[in-house]
Amino acid sequence: MARPANPHAMAPARPGATRTAPPQIPDDFWSQPRMRTYLLFDATGIVYLLVGLVALRVAWALAAGPEAWRALLHGFSNPLYLLFHAVALAASLFVGVRFFRLFPKAQPAHIGPAKPPPQPVLHAMLYAAWAGVTLALLAILGGVWP
């Protein structure tokens, strides 16, 4: 039903008059659906770290020359790399959806004289920016323009 939690959680600086039992958490504190989703969200951090480091290889290959570039793309066609990048794509979409939902309410009512747009408007603007940037990258990197 319940298990001991961090023994120092919410401990007062000065102990009270009677002996207290250490804090507890429910057995399913970390396995509840909402908590699992949050832990998954944090876990995308590992994917993002790897994505950034792999993108470094892209820059190195571009600097090295045509042979290195060809070898890189050939390396990326390895099933393990394809799986990794597919997972990264799923992770970026998952992060985007959750982050864009939580971002609007994290804006203060005002910073000096500046006020953010209403939350639903801001939410829509984020998705519009996402779509716009993605389409632009698809067009440019996909060979449409320039």
Next chain:
Amino acid sequence: MADEKLRTFVITRFDPDRDQVPKTQSYRVPCRPDWKVLDALNFIKDEIDPTLSHRWSCRMAVCGSCGMNVNGEPKLTCKTALDDYGDTVEIAPLSNFPIIRDLVIEMDGFLEKFQKVKPWVIVAKERAAEEGTYRQTPEQLAAFKQFSMCINCMLCYAACPVVSQEPDFLGPAAIALGHRYNMDSRDEGQPERNRVFRGEGTVFSCSYANECSEVCPKNVDPAAAVNQAKLNAVIDWATSFVVRREG
């Protein structure tokens, strides 16, 4: 009575004079259809076991006293209907708090964090009586009103994964209240509060799990307050390099 339903309550018990660790005890209670969890607890104390200890007061979700874990989730027991549950209900003290006895937790840790954020209007110079009252537009009020609705029930501390793992973390309610004063147009204490927000127990420990806002019974949305506070704290930190100030 005909419409009563017999339910089993599995309740955490802990007597510091007798027990090494908390244990559970089961009670069978005839529950009326409109009962809340608190009604069952009071029935147990009145009719079955007077040694059961639990906090409660207003019975109408404004005092913040009756927070407990019901089937593992932090709830106000005066506001939680028994009909939402099955035949067995588990009641435990709020997560993440030391336990004084049975369902009563040690609150002093919370009160210490609470005091750290200086939850009062700070002004450099006291306003003279002749100047009259402060005036505030509805828009100025709207900037912080939601965060002033907190009843200090501490359900958010029971739900927060960071409170569970980082003992120094100021926590949702304390940060929300500090932010409430930072956003109050009468207040001039933002620099000192933001220093607290960047110090030990920093607001930046929050990982935006949003659990606090999910369990808050008064729709205060402490997660919004904490994450607004992060942005304000960063702006304050950046401007502190440019603007020399006191305090």
Next chain:
Amino acid sequence: MKALLLRLEPVIWLLFGAGIMVGTLLLPGYLLTVALGAPLGLLPAHALSYERAHMLAAHPLGRLVLLAVIALPLWKGAHHTRALCVDLLGHGSDALVGSLLYAIALAGSIAGIAAVLTI
């Protein structure tokens, strides 16, 4: 180390914020083309040929976007991986784990700046 991390939190949070915002905006477009489209042969032949890819990346804006795709996800990744470690392992190792992760992000960012300047 704990005190140093505390003092750097505002900067770390800003880099994390840029990472999650800009990084997430850029990643789907980059992944669909460079990481998946080109290796799978789904793009037109000329799209990411070396000549064209190099031309795009050598442009000042291209250098900036490539740097953003390298560096910004590193800061988001470091910050969230640190949070995951606190969730799973507690706060005792946080100073060490956090410092290690941010060091990786910093090293990667510097390497990214160097790499992008040599294209």
